[in-house]
Amino acid sequence: MNKVKYTWDVFKNWNYKEKQVKLKLGWSTFDKMIAYLSFHYQRKNKKFQNLRKRWNTKLKLYGGDASNFDWYKFRPLRLDREEDWSDWLAYLISESQTGYFSSYLFNIQGINSEEYYIPLNVYREFLYKGYRADIIIEWKNRIFTHIEIKVGDKNLAKTYKTANLMRKYFHASEDKWHNFIIILEEQSESWLSLFSDVEETILSILWNDVAIAIRKSLLYSNEPLAWKVWAYSYLGAIEQKLLNFKKDYKISDLLKINKNIMIFKEGISNG
Numbered sequence: 001m002n003k004v005k006y007t008w009d010v011f012k013n014w015n016y017k018e019k020q021v022k023l024k025l026g027w028s029t030f031d032k033m034i035a036y037l038s039f040h041y042q043r044k045n046k047k048f049q050n051l052r053k054r055w056n057t058k059l060k061l062y063g064g065d066a067s068n069f070d071w072y073k074f075r076p077l078r079l080d081r082e083e084d085w086s087d088w089l090a091y092l093i094s095e096s097q098t099g100y101f102s103s104y105l106f107n108i109q110g111i112n113s114e115e116y117y118i119p120l121n122v123y124r125e126f127l128y129k130g131y132r133a134d135i136i137i138e139w140k141n142r143i144f145t146h147i148e149i150k151v152g153d154k155n156l157a158k159t160y161k162t163a164n165l166m167r168k169y170f171h172a173s174e175d176k177w178h179n180f181i182i183i184l185e186e187q188s189e190s191w192l193s194l195f196s197d198v199e200e201t202i203l204s205i206l207w208n209d210v211a212i213a214i215r216k217s218l219l220y221s222n223e224p225l226a227w228k229v230w231a232y233s234y235l236g237a238i239e240q241k242l243l244n245f246k247k248d249y250k251i252s253d254l255l256k257i258n259k260n261i262m263i264f265k266e267g268i269s270n271g
Helices: 027-058 082-094 100-106 158-169 185-192 207-220 225-242 251-268
Strands: 121-128 131-138 144-149 177-183 202-206
Touching (some): 082 121, 121 158, 144 158, 158 177, 185 202
């Protein structure tokens, strides 16, 4: 049996010369970059401020847009824990006289818009077999909605087991049970990369979407003024504490401005 001899000779006739690209960098390059960013920032900031003016007019009854106020000083309700955010959301869902907010936010198949107001039951911090569900809603048509609230918690995987156990406890079939998790936009990648051996469908909602749903509710729903005042306060806390809304932005805030412009624009559209 002949042995094959391997050598590097095959590369000897290759005519390859590495091209060296010389980049001419100088202060003018940075000047142009800064000028471009400055122009882009000014244009976006102007757009944001114009939208804020429109919202100031539309929410004049409440003192202007919710982003005008310093919600870090808001003490009537604490917002230090995820449970606090859950409590407030559960209140808005359970006390809604129109169902507009929940209808827009969840948009569940099999539930008509008029069935979203004043649910039969709203369970908070429901504990079963060592797992705790943030919010479980039983609607008038006996369809359930399970909601988990996240404002930075990295332990997202337990949501699947929680959802599965809660559905079994309430003896709900898959078509009568809907799971949602509300997360920050920066948690999206972690959530989507999760793998679970528990077969349970869970849809994610961003806090951006919650803010948009509240803004639409303030403008286009027929909720009582008391409901809208609490929703307005919740909106301000969400946008300032979770979504980084500011009165004045810097060039380094370009991405934040874009996201917040989108919330302003989506919230003001009646659709």
